[in-house]
Amino acid sequence: MSKKDLASVTADLSALALGMPTQRPATLAPVAAPAPADAPAAKAATRPKATVEPEPVTQFSLSLRKELRKELANLARDADMTMRAFVLLALKDKGLSVRDDDLVDLRRERH
Amino acid sequence: MNLFSYFDIFIGTKVHRNIATYERGFGVSIITIATTKGGAGKTTLARLILARSALAGLKTAAIDADFNHTLTDWITTAAKHPITVRHEVDETKIVPAVTQLHETHDVVVIDTAGAPSQATIFAIGCADIVLVPIAPSSADIVEGIKTVNLIKSASQMLRREVTTRVVLTAVQPGTNIAEHVEKEVGKAGLPVLKTRLHRLVAFQEMSFTGIPPTTGIAGVQCSNFLEDIEALGGLPETTKLAS
Numbered sequence: 001m002s003k004k005d006l007a008s009v010t011a012d013l014s015a016l017a018l019g020m021p022t023q024r025p026a027t028l029a030p031v032a033a034p035a036p037a038d039a040p041a042a043k044a045a046t047r048p049k050a051t052v053e054p055e056p057v058t059q060f061s062l063s064l065r066k067e068l069r070k071e072l073a074n075l076a077r078d079a080d081m082t083m084r085a086f087v088l089l090a091l092k093d094k095g096l097s098v099r100d101d102d103l104v105d106l107r108r109e110r111h
Numbered sequence: 112m113n114l115f116s117y118f119d120i121f122i123g124t125k126v127h128r129n130i131a132t133y134e135r136g137f138g139v140s141i142i143t144i145a146t147t148k149g150g151a152g153k154t155t156l157a158r159l160i161l162a163r164s165a166l167a168g169l170k171t172a173a174i175d176a177d178f179n180h181t182l183t184d185w186i187t188t189a190a191k192h193p194i195t196v197r198h199e200v201d202e203t204k205i206v207p208a209v210t211q212l213h214e215t216h217d218v219v220v221i222d223t224a225g226a227p228s229q230a231t232i233f234a235i236g237c238a239d240i241v242l243v244p245i246a247p248s249s250a251d252i253v254e255g256i257k258t259v260n261l262i263k264s265a266s267q268m269l270r271r272e273v274t275t276r277v278v279l280t281a282v283q284p285g286t287n288i289a290e291h292v293e294k295e296v297g298k299a300g301l302p303v304l305k306t307r308l309h310r311l312v313a314f315q316e317m318s319f320t321g322i323p324p325t326t327g328i329a330g331v332q333c334s335n336f337l338e339d340i341e342a343l344g345g346l347p348e349t350t351k352l353a354s
Contacts (some may be wrong), residue, residue: 006210009236012269016261017229023178023200071267078264080227 148254190323256264
């Protein structure tokens, strides 16, 4: 039996786990107390919001050994996610600033 | 106070457990029971391991990651031997709970929900052995295969092999369905534990009485089941467990 390291389990399996449903009870984000009406922040909040330009998306291709690509496809399939999402999640663990909307399956949007 | 009285006090202490662990060359055993199909016999397997381990005097703990908290209810109401239990469905708390319990116990059993979940993934990651029960039904085999594949993926990501065994439960020997299940499981190349657990009243009675079977066919099957796990290095020597 190989030696296990409990300390690294969460980090090692987070990419795989993220493709699975959560069992956590739904929690609400804490609601901030309302600021007084004359507070500067409140006045600023009444100003119309600036429109946020969507960040441009760029293509990126990756060459892999055929066997490695097959392995990646299998891992992604088992985790019920796209290879793209699977790779992004792995990179997120390494510190890449991946957001939830980066993981959306773009193929489904075309339908 | 004679020498034997001192020995009695010594038994069960942390020092005694550490010496016993050293002698058997064996660390804490973490056994996860998982399949994405409900009703396959996960909680029954958990009960058998927990009750017989506790009966043998091992410090035994359970983590119940199932929403239905069936195992927790059984331990708190029916089980006759001391078993620590924690009901934990929050996946972020599975690894910390295992880390904590494995410091103070000889055996930790994790019972998971009968559906795919993040908690199951982390429970697999903590395990020395994962047992995948399969009852005689098509859905059980399909979900069993999926679960074994999931464990393989987890093994790759953990960069260690997670020992996995399918346990055939609720077996009705001599029937076509039993034969068919054996054939299908073999065709799928699933690693199967030698012992089959039959559909026996004693296993069902245990859910009410809290007493694991130690005699009769159920007792023999239970002992064989534990010996199989022991042979895989997943439990301390069960000479006492099997008695």
